Amino acid sequence: MAKSIASEFTKGLWEEVPPFRLVLGLCPVLGVTTSMKNGIGMGLATTFVLLCSNILVSMLRNVIPAKVRIACFIIIIATFVIVVEQMMAAFAYTLFMDLGVFIPLIVVNCIVLGRAEAFASKNGILKSTADGLGVGLGFTWALGLLGAVRELIGTGSLKGDVFGLINWNFQNIFGSSFEPFGFAVQAPGAFVILGLLLCAMNLIPSK
């Protein structure tokens, strides 16, 4: 039993990491990853919603009637999204402004609804917690990696913080002769770099 909980957690981190393996939830993946900071912030916000909605849906899975389950899931998810939005505006306002409309859009993020429908509504609380945490953290590192690559190529630097807890600031990593490639931080660049990362992921065999 313990082993399966651990495997529910780790599958989200590598085998089923949403943007790369499942190619799901691409709207925020392409939209907010102009910098590593925004990517990680968005990922953590999604993780919180995913974790809370998974736990609640799993707790209520025997109460929610099958015919209105999607409506119930949406109410639960939307509630947690507003909680995240309000908290982010109260404590991390600059990040809130950077992410803008993508925070309310977590409601319609197919990963969150997908985990509620496909996993949490059929499994116990412990498994659902592990699943939500794993998929959420997988989403976070994927967004962070994509954001880091785009920020590096697009600006030549990495700079930011996560809710003021961890700071990083690397200026001109490629030396002063590096010419920032602005294409990488624009929308078309997001597609190209996501494609290259997908390609790199597929070169590493999943077990």
Added chain:
Amino acid sequence: MGEMIKMVVVLTVLSVVSGGSLSWIKEFAGPKIENQVMNLVKGPAIRSMLSEADNDPVEDRFKIKDGDIERDIFVGVFDGVANTVVMESTASGFADKIGMVVAINMADETLRGVAVTTHKETPGLGAMAKNDPNFAAQFNGKSITAPFAVTNDGGKISALSGATITSRAVCTAVNNAVSSYNQLKPQLDEQIKAMGK
């Protein structure tokens, strides 16, 4: 029939619990968000409008009762005389409300500056009301005796291209600020007398 009732009950209970907890969250986060907006959005906008003032308008703010609501008033001191007040106002834009700060020079009743603080307008079109300094600059120095309107409506403000509704809303917000200024003028005069040297 039993299933029907269960569906209704479950959905109702879920909605009530969700609505209740959200209103609690709003109460908890509201003042903190207001604080953040003051420090990071309104504060810089007001300071840049009144950059030549002798005092810090954000520090020297006070509240005035206007009917049931309390308004924040920011005061700018120029050459030792407190003659500029900044009013906040809103108007409905293309999407949601547009929040503005409007600086009025009380000595000659002209606008010293206007700035958009909060909005949800379309990026690249309506959002230019905040990002394009030339648009807001049209209001500078204009007398507040006549209401503001875009050229299409017979006024003097040239609208942002592709964003007439936003431009109209900005004019409306400025007019709202002016009318509440006129209404509160006696109280403002009294409050301000003490300021400056």
